[in-house]
Amino acid sequence: MSYRLGRFLGASGTYVLLGVMTLVTVFPFLWMVGTALKTQQEIFVYPPTLWPVELQWQNFVRVFETVPFLRFYVNSVVVTTVITAAQVVTSALAGYAFARIDFPFKNAVFVVFLATLIVPEQVTMLPLFLLVSRLGWIDTFQALTVPFLANAFAVFFLRQFFLTIPRELEEAARMDGAGRLRVLFQIVLPLARPALATIALFIFLGEWDTYLWPLIVTNSESMRTLPIGLRFFVEESGSQLHLMMAGAVMAVAPILLLFLMAQRQFIEGIAMTGSKG
Amino acid sequence: MIAGGRLPHAALGDGGEKGWTALVAFLRHPRRRRDLIAAALFLGPALIVLLTFVYFPIVWAFGISFTDWQSGGAPARFVGVDNYTFLLNSADFWRALRNTVTFVVLKLPLDMVLALAVALLLNQRLRGMGFFRMAIFMPVVTSVVAAAAIWRVLYNPSFGVFNSMLDAFGLPPQRWLRDPSLAMPAVVLVALWKGLGYNVVIFLAGLQGIGRVYYEAAAIDGATPWQRFRYVTLPLLSPVTYFVALIGVINSFKVFSLIHVMLPDGGPLDSAQVLVFYLYELAFQSFRYGRAAALSFILFGIVLAITFLQQRFAEKRVHYE
Numbered sequence: 231m232s233y234r235l236g237r238f239l240g241a242s243g244t245y246v247l248l249g250v251m252t253l254v255t256v257f258p259f260l261w262m263v264g265t266a267l268k269t270q271q272e273i274f275v276y277p278p279t280l281w282p283v284e285l286q287w288q289n290f291v292r293v294f295e296t297v298p299f300l301r302f303y304v305n306s307v308v309v310t311t312v313i314t315a316a317q318v319v320t321s322a323l324a325g326y327a328f329a330r331i332d333f334p335f336k337n338a339v340f341v342v343f344l345a346t347l348i349v350p351e352q353v354t355m356l357p358l359f360l361l362v363s364r365l366g367w368i369d370t371f372q373a374l375t376v377p378f379l380a381n382a383f384a385v386f387f388l389r390q391f392f393l394t395i396p397r398e399l400e401e402a403a404r405m406d407g408a409g410r411l412r413v414l415f416q417i418v419l420p421l422a423r424p425a426l427a428t429i430a431l432f433i434f435l436g437e438w439d440t441y442l443w444p445l446i447v448t449n450s451e452s453m454r455t456l457p458i459g460l461r462f463f464v465e466e467s468g469s470q471l472h473l474m475m476a477g478a479v480m481a482v483a484p485i486l487l488l489f490l491m492a493q494r495q496f497i498e499g500i501a502m503t504g505s506k507g
Numbered sequence: 508m509i510a511g512g513r514l515p516h517a518a519l520g521d522g523g524e525k526g527w528t529a530l531v532a533f534l535r536h537p538r539r540r541r542d543l544i545a546a547a548l549f550l551g552p553a554l555i556v557l558l559t560f561v562y563f564p565i566v567w568a569f570g571i572s573f574t575d576w577q578s579g580g581a582p583a584r585f586v587g588v589d590n591y592t593f594l595l596n597s598a599d600f601w602r603a604l605r606n607t608v609t610f611v612v613l614k615l616p617l618d619m620v621l622a623l624a625v626a627l628l629l630n631q632r633l634r635g636m637g638f639f640r641m642a643i644f645m646p647v648v649t650s651v652v653a654a655a656a657i658w659r660v661l662y663n664p665s666f667g668v669f670n671s672m673l674d675a676f677g678l679p680p681q682r683w684l685r686d687p688s689l690a691m692p693a694v695v696l697v698a699l700w701k702g703l704g705y706n707v708v709i710f711l712a713g714l715q716g717i718g719r720v721y722y723e724a725a726a727i728d729g730a731t732p733w734q735r736f737r738y739v740t741l742p743l744l745s746p747v748t749y750f751v752a753l754i755g756v757i758n759s760f761k762v763f764s765l766i767h768v769m770l771p772d773g774g775p776l777d778s779a780q781v782l783v784f785y786l787y788e789l790a791f792q793s794f795r796y797g798r799a800a801a802l803s804f805i806l807f808g809i810v811l812a813i814t815f816l817q818q819r820f821a822e823k824r825v826h827y828e
Contacts, residue, residue: 244628245635251625252642255700259645261668262657277671320553327549331542334530339550346561350761350810352783353803356790357564357571380556410545439650441764442783446791457652461768464656471660478653489648493641496648500705501712 262482266290266475273471289476293463296473299480301452302459309374309444309455310437316379317433318426324380325388326414330400343382351442359446373447374455378437384429387503391425392418428499435496438485456481571800578794590801600802602777603785606691610781611759613695618755619748622703626710627740640711644704651701655768658697659684690774694766701765706751713747714740745825753817757810763787782806 260280265273266289268282293299327333328340358377367373399421400413408416419426444455454462460481467474489496533539572590576583594600625643629636646654661668662683670680683693721743725735741748763783766774773780773788780788786806790799 241631241633244631244633248625248628248639251628252639255643255646255704258654258657258661258700259649261661262653265660273666276666277674278666278668320556323549324553327546331546331549332539333543333546334533336546339554343553343557346557348811348814349561349565350757350803350807352761352763352786353568353807354561354564355786356796356799356803357567358560359790360796361560361564361567377556377560380553382553382557385553410549435648441651441767442787445767457650457764460650460652460656464652464659464768465771471663471666474656475660478656481650481653485648485650486645489645490641493644497640497644497708500647501708 259482262475262478265472266479268472270470270472273469286472289472290480293473293476293480296466297459297463297477298451299459299477302454302456303484305374305454305459306438306456309371310434312371312375313378313437314430314433316375317381317384318430320380321384321388321429322414322419322422322426324385326392326410326418328385328389329392330397331410343385346382347386355442355446358443362447368447369449369453371453374444374453381433383503384433387429388422388425391422395421427495428502431495431499432503435485568800568803571796572804574797576796578796583797586797590798591805593798594802594805599780599785600805603780603782606777606779607760607762607781609691610695610698610762611756613692614698614759615752615755618699618703618706619751621699622706622751623710623744623748625703625707626714629707629711630714640707643707646701647704649701651764652768654697654701655765658693658700659769662693684770685775687774687776687778690770690778694769694774694779697769698759698762698765706755709751710744710747713744717743749817749821749825753814756813756817760806760810760813782809 264280264282267285267287268289269284269286272279272282324343328336328343362368362373362377365372367376395418400417403413403417439457440455441457441461444458445461448454448458451459451462460477463477464474467477534543571583573585573587574583575586575589629640629643664670664680664682664685667683669683673680681689684690717740721739722735725739730738761783762781766779766781766784767787770779773784782802783806786799786802789795789802
């Protein structure tokens with residue numbers, strides 16, 4: 231299609247269309263940053279302007295004074311890191327077993343894993359909440375992490391990758407008497423580094439933005455993750471749109487910076503996990 | 508999205524009579540026994556988590572859906588299918604379903620056409636395509652809550668940019684998120700903005716997977732650009748299109764967070780109260796656990812039915828290379 235469409239449309243036509251798309255995509259971000267740096271009076275100016283006359287950096291300070299934003303960051307980083315690390319480990323172990331070890335009822339067990347993928351989280355949400363409250367975990371880190379320490383998609387994804395690694399590499403080490411765990415950690419996982427990075431990024435991005443579950447199981451402000459903290463801040467800021475947008479900038483900036491630095495890995499990782507799913 | 512039926516059949520593991528005798532023979536062998544222990548240890552952690560936090564809750568929820576359990580009320584009683592019949596006869600349920608379907612119908616076709624168009628544009632050998640790809644992908648990595656907050660500001664009836672644009676063209680201002688007939692389309696626009704980049708990247712990967720030989724063959728046959736698109740690109744891309752559509756519909760049926768932040772009360776006249784929103788209200792605001800559990804199984808049934816129907820459809824229409 232590529233060069234054909236190019237000839238059909240012309241390079242300049244392509245650039246114009248993509249330019250318009252990009253402008254539409256980026257405009258809300260610009261508006262967010264512009265509003266975040268305005269004074270309250272400037273927000274009420276009609277017609278609205280994109281960029282403030284004078285940049286009000288103290289808006290960010292005021293957000294930090296109003297809500298414990300730093301705490302939200304820390305909570306999100308801790309929860310997301312624990313879940314990502316745990317899922318990579320449990321999935322590497324399980325994925326390796328499915329890829330390499332022969333055991334009875336292997337296919338049946340594999341189906342037990344995969345079947346969890348068709349269950350929407352909304353189906354388990356209520357009983358999971360009831361379970362977690364019976365355990366006394368409401369408003370704790372356990373509630374935010376423990377139910378999500380395994381992920382069938384990651385198991386499947388890593389199994390598929392392990393199957394592409396030649397068995398001979400492992401068999402030599404097995405002959406020398408290395409146990410399965412050692413083979414996995416010293417031979418297979420180093421070879422699987424790109425797949426591990428992809429799945430870790432995929433898990434991280436998904437968990438970073440989790441909304442419904444932390445909304446249900448956290449009560450106190452100090453347990454809120456970034457999405458929940460921002461949500462309540464948005465509710466409370468009312469007509470202080472400049473502060474609302476300053477909060478949004480702070481929630482968006484770290485992940486967007488990460489993306490701009492490693493956008494190839496992000497996009498190729500998404501394409502890879504998407505087409506495997 | 509992974510069909511269990513397509514898994515390869517190993518010698519063991521089919522269960523049944525043969526499986527059990529094979530299992531006994533298997534366990535007599537010391538090396539096999541060691542393998543079984545290794546497998547149990549490797550699978551154990553993930554399996555325990557999935558059984559405790561996915562399987563057990565599903566079974567429990569199914570049980571709850573046949574009771575009148577509500578928080579703070581009398582002890583739960585078995586009420587048969589009352590919760591299901593109540594929901595199927597309630598206007599609230601049908602409104603939530605209608606709103607969800609509206610969301611899908613407004614979003615999916617636009618999403619697919621736009622994503623494919625942008626992917627086709629990006630798939631050319633021109634300078635700067637990486638930059639455009641990056642820009643269009645930015646909303647995908649943006650937090651849903653932040654995205655919802657940004658667009659709330661854009662939609663603001665008094666100081667928002669949309670109304671000032673309408674004004675500039677001499678058009679009357681709108682109330683956007685406060686207008687029952689505009690609230691849902693306004694949310695759909697945000698969902699489109701947020702999700703387009705993801706589908707573009709999936710389509711782009713699909714386009715790049717189509718071999719050049721097909722285009723060369725078409726060129727030899729004198730196909731016009733439109734014919735090449737219609738008879739080469741579209742058929743060979745159909746597995747990807749199918750994937751994007753299936754995931755798109757399923758995710759749309761699960762939409763919640765964007766709406767919950769943009770319209771915390773479900774929108775004017777509940778016009779944006781979708782299924783999961785209604786589920787959330789039943790479970791965590793009115794604490795009707797029995798009804799909420801029943802609704803979650805209705806939702807589950809809908810998602811399964813869509814997957815099944817689309818698979819049937821795909822068998823006829825999707826071309827695999």
